[in-house]
Amino acid sequence: MIIAVTLNKETNExxxxxxxxxxxxxYNTDTKEESIVDNGGFSHHSLISYIISLNVNVLIxxxxxxxxxxxxxxxxxxxxxxxxxxxxxVIKKYxxxxxxxxxxxxxECSHNH
Numbered sequence: 399m400i401i402a403v404t405l406n407k408e409t410n411e412x413x414x415x416x417x418x419x420x421x422x423x424x425y426n427t428d429t430k431e432e433s434i435v436d437n438g439g440f441s442h443h444s445l446i447s448y449i450i451s452l453n454v455n456v457l458i459x460x461x462x463x464x465x466x467x468x469x470x471x472x473x474x475x476x477x478x479x480x481x482x483x484x485x486x487x488v489i490k491k492y493x494x495x496x497x498x499x500x501x502x503x504x505x506e507c508s509h510n511h
Contacts, residue, residue, distance in 0.1 A: 399427045401492065402449060403485045404459040405434060412481045412488055414460035417442035423485040424452065427493070446470060458488055461503035479503040 404413035405421040413419040418441060424433045438448040446469045449457060457470060458478045470477050480500020481488045491497040 399455045400453050401425045401427065401456045401458065401489055402452065402454040403457075403481070403488060405485055407434065410484055410486075412458065412460050412483060412485060416457070416459040416462035416466055416479075417445060419445075419459070422449075422452075423489075424454075425489050442466065443469070446473070449475065456492065458492065458497070461505065464504050464506055467504045 401424070403423045403425075404416055404419035405411075405423040406413045407421045413421070420437050422435050422437065424435060425431070435452070437445060440448045442463070443465065446466060449470065450473055454475055456476045456478065458481045460481060461479055462477070467477055467479070478492065478497055478499040480503040481497065488497065
């Protein structure tokens with residue numbers, strides 16, 4: 399399974415908004431491999447296809463628009479909005495079944511896709 403976390407590269411913490419993140423921290427639970435990838439040059443709606451191309455199963459982020467949440471969910475990607483803190487700690491919480499999604503961090507989009 400591949401877990402992607404929106405990443406603030408300067409602080410190693412979860413970045414606040416999926417559509418504006420510049421980097422993702424990827425963790426493969428099978429191989430224990432960790433990597434950091436850029437956003438592929440995409441933002442907002444275009445990031446959906448990019449995340450799918452990375453074979454992501456779980457996406458952890460600070461917040462996101464409702465359209466992105468719906469598209470990711472329809473693609474069988476489990477989304478955990480509302481995460482905060484160090485990405486490795488957040489992934490550990492997820493793996494320990496202690497990460498709680500905060501769906502109030504999903505907002506209506508006010509920009510064009």
